[in-house]
Amino acid sequence: MKKALIVWGGWDGHEPKQVAEIFAGLLQDAAFEVEISDTLEAFADREKLLGLDLIVPVWTMGEISQKLVDNVSAAVQQGTGLAGCHGGMCDSFRTNVDWQFMTGGQWVAHPGNDGVNYKVEIHSGSSPLVDGIEDFSVSTEQYYLHYDPAVEILATTRFPVVDGPHAANKAVDMPVVWTKRWGLGRVYYNSLGHHADIVDLPQVKELMRRGLLWAAEGKTAATAGREGQASYEYTGMADSQL
Numbered sequence: 001m002k003k004a005l006i007v008w009g010g011w012d013g014h015e016p017k018q019v020a021e022i023f024a025g026l027l028q029d030a031a032f033e034v035e036i037s038d039t040l041e042a043f044a045d046r047e048k049l050l051g052l053d054l055i056v057p058v059w060t061m062g063e064i065s066q067k068l069v070d071n072v073s074a075a076v077q078q079g080t081g082l083a084g085c086h087g088g089m090c091d092s093f094r095t096n097v098d099w100q101f102m103t104g105g106q107w108v109a110h111p112g113n114d115g116v117n118y119k120v121e122i123h124s125g126s127s128p129l130v131d132g133i134e135d136f137s138v139s140t141e142q143y144y145l146h147y148d149p150a151v152e153i154l155a156t157t158r159f160p161v162v163d164g165p166h167a168a169n170k171a172v173d174m175p176v177v178w179t180k181r182w183g184l185g186r187v188y189y190n191s192l193g194h195h196a197d198i199v200d201l202p203q204v205k206e207l208m209r210r211g212l213l214w215a216a217e218g219k220t221a222a223t224a225g226r227e228g229q230a231s232y233e234y235t236g237m238a239d240s241q242l
Helices: 016-029 046-050 066-077 086-090 097-103 202-216 218-223
Strands: 003-010 033-037 054-060 081-085 105-109 116-122 136-140 144-147 152-159 172-182 185-190
Touching: 003 016, 003 086, 016 033, 016 054, 016 202, 046 066, 054 066, 054 086, 054 202, 066 081, 066 097, 066 172, 066 185, 081 086, 081 097, 081 202, 086 097, 086 105, 086 185, 097 105, 097 185, 144 172, 172 202, 185 202, 185 218, 202 218
Parallel strands: 003 033, 003 054, 054 081, 081 185
Antiparallel strands: 105 144, 116 136, 116 152, 152 172, 172 185
16 A cells, blocks of 8 residues: 655645645545644654655745755655645745755745736646646646756646736746656656645646646656666755755
């Protein structure tokens, strides 16, 4: 039986507890053993994290010690999957660049705030993770992100939709869904999910279900030699930089 750890908390406006419960249900339906925690100290036991198949952060705008980030990073580098959505993963710890490097991006703005109507464009054929899913429209926050050029983009949205200083630039396609590798581990991110009702939309929920399961297979794939990556450890910032 695969094991997953969901850690929720931070800013309550993103409804982290409710989102965590949706993710737990998806994983339990897939026969995972799921632990849910509401404290970052869940990341304190490195050996325990190394034994997991999946870590799901649902934590917004918090502070985290470098040791805890290093523990998560070490586990992912050795094959534990990392998957999450919206601010729960890519606006978790704004002062920790190692977290941002690992997850693949960081929120910087949502022009128009909540209730913006926009289209999510699926990159058909980019990955089996989006097979059979059509473009869809949502009314929620539209995330503008600074993101890693190494990510594999599976869905995008077009900016600008609402007016603002960014509209003086040319139109840009911003990632909504991406994957990347971190050592032997698989990382999956979906910028949708401002509230639990958005996560619960059929298309979003299915994208997250597939992403969670895909990330959790990283350790098995690495063991079988299918990822083609060497095992190594990125230790994060030096003590002198903290």
